[in-house]
Amino acid sequence: METGLPVSVPSTALFTDQYELTMLQAALRAGTAERRSVFEVFTRRLPEGRRYGVVAGTGRVLDAVENFRFDDQLLAFLRDTRVVDEPTLEWLAGYRFRGDILGYPEGEVYFPGSPLLRVEGTFAECVLLETVILSILNHDSAVAAAASRMAVAAGGRPLIEMGARRTHELGAVAAARAAYVGGFDTTSDLAAGFRYGIPTVGTSAHAFTLLHDTERDAFQAQVDSLGRGTTLLVDTYDVAEAVRTAVEVAGPELGAVRIDSGDLLLVAHRVRQQLDELGATDTRIVVTSDLDEYAIASLAAAPVDAYGVGTQLVTGSGHPTASMVYKLVARADSDAPDAPLRPVAKRSLGGKTSIGGAKWAARPLDAEGVAEAEIVGSGPVPGELADHLLQVKLVEGGTVVGREPLQAARERHRAAVARLPMSAMQLSRGEPVLPVEHR
Amino acid sequence: METGLPVSVPSTALFTDQYELTMLQAALRAGTAERRSVFEVFTRRLPEGRRYGVVAGTGRVLDAVENFRFDDQLLAFLRDTRVVDEPTLEWLAGYRFRGDILGYPEGEVYFPGSPLLRVEGTFAECVLLETVILSILNHDSAVAAAASRMAVAAGGRPLIEMGARRTHELGAVAAARAAYVGGFDTTSDLAAGFRYGIPTVGTSAHAFTLLHDTERDAFQAQVDSLGRGTTLLVDTYDVAEAVRTAVEVAGPELGAVRIDSGDLLLVAHRVRQQLDELGATDTRIVVTSDLDEYAIASLAAAPVDAYGVGTQLVTGSGHPTASMVYKLVARADSDAPDAPLRPVAKRSLGGKTSIGGAKWAARPLDAEGVAEAEIVGSGPVPGELADHLLQVKLVEGGTVVGREPLQAARERHRAAVARLPMSAMQLSRGEPVLPVEHR
The missing domain is CATH 3.20.140.10 (nicotinate phosphoribosyltransferase)
Known part of the structure; x- marks a missing residue:
């Protein structure tokens, strides 16, 4: 092949x-x-x-x-x-x-x-050339416009593009590219990394925690393989317990925790406080739940270190074509x-x-x-x-x-x-x- | 190559x-x-x-x-x-x-x-397999759901998919396929015809009329090349004059006229009456201007023979992902x-x-x-x-x-x-x- x-x-x-x-x-x-x-x-x-x-x-x-x-x-x-x-x-x-x-x-x-x-x-x-030129510009510009608004809302905090699963598989690659132009920093989409050299990121999903007999087993497996600098997903069961387990397993060198559900403003504050109390003052907080530019802006005062954005980015935040x-x-x-x-x-x-x-x-x-x-x-x-x-x-x-x-x-x-x-x-x-x- | x-x-x-x-x-x-x-x-x-x-x-x-x-x-x-x-x-x-x-x-x-x-x-x-499976199903199902509602609204009248220029060039091919599943009959997208065997259609745009010195020249060129059964686009200048010219050039065997702007309900009635008066009683009327399921439904009582749908179809009529x-x-x-x-x-x-x-x-x-x-x-x-x-x-x-x-x-x-x-x-x-x- x-x-x-x-x-x-x-x-x-x-x-x-x-x-x-x-x-x-x-x-x-x-x-x-x-x-x-x-x-x-x-x-x-x-x-x-x-x-x-x-x-x-x-x-x-x-x-x-x-x-x-x-x-x-x-x-x-x-x-x-x-x-x-x-x-x-x-x-x-x-x-x-x-x-x-x-x-x-x-x-x-x-x-x-x-x-x-x-x-x-x-x-x-x-x-x-009419059709193909319009296809490309209409799609890519719609995504870039949404990305740009999100970048403004994020005020310099890193933005992760993770919408591949919400749009056509090749549209997703173009969307990752357009998001990068519009101000995103990284993408989850490996094809976008391969084709355009955009930095790719990603660590684990809820399925990884559910695969293991305990959350601790899952965190241990992830840290053993990906190192203490990894991002652990802490909302599969109880967030406070997960954060405690995460720092026990990885130590205060834990790279980041990710929150993918719930009231992000409230949870981020609680998790930040808990991490600080556990001595994990450098551990970052990544949030990733159905964000758009408004949700990002509403978290401006929250202790959030990075945003992962999917659906609303690749669909142009309400305007999927230009x-x-x-x-x-x-x-x-x-x-x-x-x-x-x-x-x-x-x-x-x-x-x-x-x-x-x-x-x-x-x-x-x-x-x-x-x-x-x-x-x-x-x-x-x-x-x-x-x-x-x-x-x-x-x-x-x-x-x-x-x-x-x-x-x-x-x-x-x-x-x-x-x-x-x-x-x-x-x-x-x-x-x-x-x-x-x-x- | x-x-x-x-x-x-x-x-x-x-x-x-x-x-x-x-x-x-x-x-x-x-x-x-x-x-x-x-x-x-x-x-x-x-x-x-x-x-x-x-x-x-x-x-x-x-x-x-x-x-x-x-x-x-x-x-x-x-x-x-x-x-x-x-x-x-x-x-x-x-x-x-x-x-x-x-x-x-x-x-x-x-x-x-x-x-x-x-x-x-x-x-x-x-x-x-998670990402690619979700990409495909989320995209294609969103388009098919919109197509299905449009097919219900059209009540059996033919539907033409023509949204390629409004979405990613490969997303467009998948969209044409999903639209066909959802009830559309044909597509303008040649790649969708090539890849999936969906019947393709298309005749001319405003640019073709503007290329020629007069509308009559353009219509004559189109009929000479594509035959009297073609669809002539009649809203580049004055619709009534264009319809008259169209029937003069093609005769009552003219296949169809296309209306791409204006108050479609009003214009369709006028054009139907004019065509009938000119003896072109079998000439069909195709409408194609920013349609969605609601606009299609609102034309149920209008003398419209086919609908061409672009933007709202390929973007899932407000819901571009499932x-x-x-x-x-x-x-x-x-x-x-x-x-x-x-x-x-x-x-x-x-x-x-x-x-x-x-x-x-x-x-x-x-x-x-x-x-x-x-x-x-x-x-x-x-x-x-x-x-x-x-x-x-x-x-x-x-x-x-x-x-x-x-x-x-x-x-x-x-x-x-x-x-x-x-x-x-x-x-x-x-x-x-x-x-x-x-x-």
Whole structure:
């Protein structure tokens, strides 16, 4: 068995809605497929009450664009199911993206209308990428936004991502990655460690205690194997008794105890007091029970040393998708390479309109270094904004130029949040923290 | 490039929380790893107000168990990162699951406390599977439950799954599969067609209209390429003008028009009237704008022929995860193969308690063939319930015996819902439609 990269797939070309291919077929036949086109990714709104969004998944988008190829097996499927005709299959066989992509770098914050990604090339080569790009950005950005709020609430205490069991097994790997960008420190998900180098953690569950004849046997077995620095889970039976047993078994060098149920505020205080009385003053307290950003914030004054977060993190804390769209905003009138681009936009009634034209975005700072506004425009960039542009080159002529270590995205996010007005840190519902001005 | 199965991965062994492996290491050292154990999957509650849950993902669980192997590359990762010690790595190198799994078959409905899956074997071989089993069942069952409610609301009208762009790209494939189990008819996701044989559909987006110089050009291009039976998207500019143009271009043989924005109830009535006046009485109307089960139900009296559903389907309509847990419920006192199993359960305060012992479940029917109750027990099965048992064998001695075509799960689901009391069909919030009785 060749395992390869267990969390990568060899081709991303079928993570695609069928209509991308039927549009391609119709455009090829009509002679419009090669018209130069600009697509933009943006969101019309943030989830209700959220102050900012977080761009995440950009690195995965670059991988997906590179791996977007149709081999014989995929082409045979499309032929057998008659999704598209022979000329289209021939075109797909030679497909690789040769256009340009620029966008907000990963970890950056965003607001309604921020031009997050610009994909430029022929209509044919750009339209195919819609579905997979949106899948990645919508999922990963939703998780990163929740992670960022939790990191704010945790106020510097370490955050452990442990939601793998609450979401799709590969979604979980992407979620761990997005959580890391958003401010989490470690993950329980081994695949996320393998694929992205995120530090992994974990010691034991209730099943381990229940497997043994006594709680003491279980703690002894764990300490014998994992050392005194391990984290013992103390809420299988009686917490006070477990804490006493834990310190007897491991001594005051015990690394940590974990509490996974009950009134965490109350229990954490009691356990801290008990640990201190037992001389285990350096033993840390980890809490892990159905936490979200509000529960984390409510424990700010509790003697808690780390938070483990599962469900609410990987499901975006109530908002599991970021509602980004991928819209054609400009295209040429002919397939001549020098044909000028003209802005286009849907303009029916019903709230789904958008603004035509390829856009730039800038976020100027005030004298204190605090962001003042998100300025979006489609004409020339005003000179005073030139140093504050947000978009960077990600793909040029089909070649990825924007790849970076995940750590860079994580640091960028921290810096971006630090430059926002203070109200960005509020968990309460409110308006986006920066106004978006269209020039 | 070898594409292989683009939506499968070669090994599922790293879709695992680190603590599964550290528990294994500690149990191996303590001599408790080979104790015969029973783990059960169940949920303590349904999402608030939901009447029933839907088991989905079982077929994917069977694949995941079969593919749960550690090759050299994965072992090297675990060694390099010091997740576990050498004896544990040796044990993992030889791992394959050799135990038994039984459970509710895919598509079956469930209630709080239903013993959905029972995994039996040594502690070591069973504990490792926790994370990936829960990932699959929690994700897929959440989507299937939303799909089932939407199918009830649609009252037999076709449902198109089109949420790929709103969730992780591989989560989307599993979501399309779960939606099919729950009652959807087709999907936009080509990977779901490729991997699971679900019928795929799709024609065009607003970008296709915007690419062309006029709406008429776009419609003509689409009809030339895809035929008169295609679906034309009529809300890029003015709907009434688009419908008129559509019928002029395609004639009354036009397959369908799609409406993706606006007041769908109002617009559908107007478009139906216009189509009929133009003689296009067989042209169908497809609606696709931010639908959920309530919006679908509100269109019951509208002249709508099919619904396309995205975001709310793949995110479980407000409940993106099913909150299933995987708990040790019984284990032997020694590693002797004939050592008797004893029930075990967490019993601290805090609401996360569970009931020990391996359980059976039965759902007897009344004289009209309507389900009366979900009866769960851990002793011998009462004779009168023997014909109503819900669990089936899925894996025996490590060999998968419960594989079935996806269509079987879809039909089972339809039949299971039909046997529930009528109140199961209500979209309004309420209690689980069957009481769960513990014997």
